[in-house]
Amino acid sequence: MLSAGWWPTKSTPRREEYLGPTACAECHPSEAAAQKTTPMAQACIHAANSKILAAHQRLSYRATPYVYDLTRVGGASLFSVRNGERSDSAILEWAFGAGVVSETYVFQRNRTFYESQLSYFTALQALDITPGRHAAPSADLGEALGRPIAVDEVRLCFGCHNTASSAGGQFDPEHLIPGITCEACHGPGAKHAAAMKEGRIADGLMQVLNPAKLGPFDSVDFCGACHRTWADVVESRAEGIATVRFQPYRLELSRCWGKGDTRITCLGCHDPHLPVVHDSGFYDSRCLRCHLATKGASGASDHPGAACPQSTKDCTTCHMPKLEVPGTHAKFTDHRIRIVRSLGNAQ
Numbered sequence: 001m002l003s004a005g006w007w008p009t010k011s012t013p014r015r016e017e018y019l020g021p022t023a024c025a026e027c028h029p030s031e032a033a034a035q036k037t038t039p040m041a042q043a044c045i046h047a048a049n050s051k052i053l054a055a056h057q058r059l060s061y062r063a064t065p066y067v068y069d070l071t072r073v074g075g076a077s078l079f080s081v082r083n084g085e086r087s088d089s090a091i092l093e094w095a096f097g098a099g100v101v102s103e104t105y106v107f108q109r110n111r112t113f114y115e116s117q118l119s120y121f122t123a124l125q126a127l128d129i130t131p132g133r134h135a136a137p138s139a140d141l142g143e144a145l146g147r148p149i150a151v152d153e154v155r156l157c158f159g160c161h162n163t164a165s166s167a168g169g170q171f172d173p174e175h176l177i178p179g180i181t182c183e184a185c186h187g188p189g190a191k192h193a194a195a196m197k198e199g200r201i202a203d204g205l206m207q208v209l210n211p212a213k214l215g216p217f218d219s220v221d222f223c224g225a226c227h228r229t230w231a232d233v234v235e236s237r238a239e240g241i242a243t244v245r246f247q248p249y250r251l252e253l254s255r256c257w258g259k260g261d262t263r264i265t266c267l268g269c270h271d272p273h274l275p276v277v278h279d280s281g282f283y284d285s286r287c288l289r290c291h292l293a294t295k296g297a298s299g300a301s302d303h304p305g306a307a308c309p310q311s312t313k314d315c316t317t318c319h320m321p322k323l324e325v326p327g328t329h330a331k332f333t334d335h336r337i338r339i340v341r342s343l344g345n346a347q
């Protein structure tokens with residue numbers, strides 16, 4: 001285990017302590033080949049590398065009195081807004097979100113970062129208002145283009161979507177490693193790799209965090225460093241349907257969670273090195289680690305959960321419903337495992 005106490009989004013290690021995923025691939029080829037195909041690995045990219053922007057030479061949107069255009073000029077993307085004679089524009093710098101649901105753009109002006117007023121939504125194949133932004137037109141043309149992101153917030157924003165965007169205690173987006181790569185979860189790897197190259201195995205293992213060794217609460221909070229912990233959700237006072245995106249919070253509301261159990265941490269159902277599995281049958285065996293498969297089957301002490309009177313398969317289709325979160329044009333899986341009386345009981 002890492003002796004220095006690594007945790008995702010920690011900003012104290014120096015930039016030189018990070019190697020980037022290619023260096024890890026040398027000794028861990030299977031994790032490396034798989035992980036780069038995940039949406040997490042693509043959670044942020046340079047706008048120039050966005051497949052969505054490259055595939056659309058021009059995207060337009062109208063929010064009276066404003067007319068927006070997002071045009072590809074060479075390898076760059078120009079985001080512009082017009083109101084009659086007046087207009088304003090910016091070159092997009094970063095694309096946040098792997099595009100599973102959406103892609104939101106970030107640009108800079110006078111060293112301030114801005115979040116684009118419009119995002120690309122995969123379900124619509126078009127631009128629409130960025131979640132959390134008001135559709136009501138702003139009087140100020142610059143603000144109609146995007147929202148200035150406060151310094152503290154921009155750090156968090158890059159920190160949850162990239163690797164080493166802050167290092168040595170400083171926000172340093174120039175030198176970040178785009179997306180959630182190995183060291184975002186396992187901690188900076190230079191010392192680990194150097195020790196392993198010299199055959200100092202025990203020392204090398206001390207220099208890297210293997211989250212498999214965390215207890216259930218810490219394990220869920222580990223993923224919650226970005227997916228939001230219980231404490232984050234309570235503190236932000238988010239409530240109702242909006243909390244469906246915060247899986248650690250929703251999961252811990254379930255009766256299945258009880259007092260925590262390694263069989264029901266995020267790792268009980270997800271391999272963070274692989275894209276999420278969409279086949280509901282895959283999850284049945286996860287539920288049946290605790291629930292008896294049939295009513296009347298002899299109870300076992302490691303099966304604290306009852307059997308289902310309704311079905312023996314596709315458990316998640318009924319007990320983990322997919323709910324539309326307003327503004328996102330997408331459905332998210334409710335991790336509050338429960339008997340669903342009506343789809344409205346999202347609280």
Ligand code: HEC
Nearest residue numbers: 001019023024027182183186189193196197205208209210
């Ligand atoms: C020179 C080879 C080498 C390089 C480069 C390397 N590792 Fe390792 N790594 C090892 C060896 C050897 C082990 C121990 C045996 C095993 O579990 O495969 C290990 C184990 C691990 C473990 C499990 C630790 C545990 O406590 O079980 C993790 C996590 C890990 N490496 C991550 C990384 C990451 C992230 C990188 C890139 C920054 C990286 N490694 C680069 C050789 C290497």
Ligand code: HEC
Nearest residue numbers: 008039040043097098100160184223226266270272275276
């Ligand atoms: C450093 C931040 C960070 C950490 C730590 C993190 N995630 Fe993520 N994760 C993200 C972001 C950002 C996305 C959204 C990616 C996208 O679609 O743009 C995501 C997406 C996902 C997805 C959806 C992927 C898909 O295929 O659609 C799963 C599943 C997931 N994370 C599981 C986990 C698990 C399990 C852990 C803990 C082991 C974890 N994450 C830790 C930031 C993080």
Ligand code: HEC
Nearest residue numbers: 096097098099100101102103104115156157160226227245
């Ligand atoms: C506390 C960590 C955190 C912060 C801060 C954060 N995000 Fe995220 N973001 C996530 C996670 C985790 C997901 C995946 C959620 C899910 O799939 O339910 C996500 C999803 C997204 C998505 C949707 C991607 C997709 O297609 O699924 C976009 C776009 C996005 N974030 C943009 C931003 C922008 C822009 C900022 C800053 C202004 C920001 N995020 C701040 C953690 C964070």
Ligand code: HEC
Nearest residue numbers: 021024025028031032035180181182185210211212267272
């Ligand atoms: C989103 C977080 C996350 C990312 C990104 C990530 N890992 Fe992991 N990794 C984990 C977790 C969690 C475990 C423990 C998994 C388990 O045992 O179920 C793990 C386990 C490992 C192990 C130990 C495997 C074993 O069988 O003991 C190695 C080696 C490893 N990861 C290497 C990598 C490498 C290399 C990358 C980048 C290509 C990477 N990881 C990216 C979270 C992550």
Ligand code: HEC
Nearest residue numbers: 255256261263264286287290304305306315319337338339
């Ligand atoms: C760690 C063990 C564990 C896992 C894994 C688990 N459960 Fe549970 N579940 C429990 C316990 C314990 C209870 C509460 C005791 C009881 O009602 O038997 C429970 C309760 C339930 C309930 C009743 C909830 C209510 O509101 O009354 C449902 C439905 C349920 N589980 C479905 C599932 C499904 C579906 C899965 C897989 C997606 C799953 N469980 C995974 C342990 C688990």
Ligand code: HEC
Nearest residue numbers: 223227247248251264265266268269277278283316332333
């Ligand atoms: C009992 C199994 C189970 C557990 C435990 C679990 N998930 Fe999931 N997760 C699922 C299922 C099922 C889906 C939906 C897969 C599909 O159909 O696309 C999903 C989807 C996701 C997605 C994709 C976005 C969405 O809403 O569909 C993210 C992100 C995610 N899970 C994160 C997490 C995190 C973080 C944890 C730990 C707090 C966690 N999951 C624990 C079963 C689980």
Ligand code: HEC
Nearest residue numbers: 284287291305306307308309310311312313314315318339
């Ligand atoms: C077709 C929808 C559906 C599927 C699929 C389904 N369930 Fe259920 N389940 C229900 C309903 C509805 C109830 C409420 C009990 C009732 O009214 O019969 C329930 C009740 C439960 C309970 C509570 C039982 C009790 O006595 O407290 C558990 C636990 C459970 N299901 C687990 C599972 C597991 C595990 C699976 C997969 C093997 C599963 N369910 C598949 C609909 C479903």
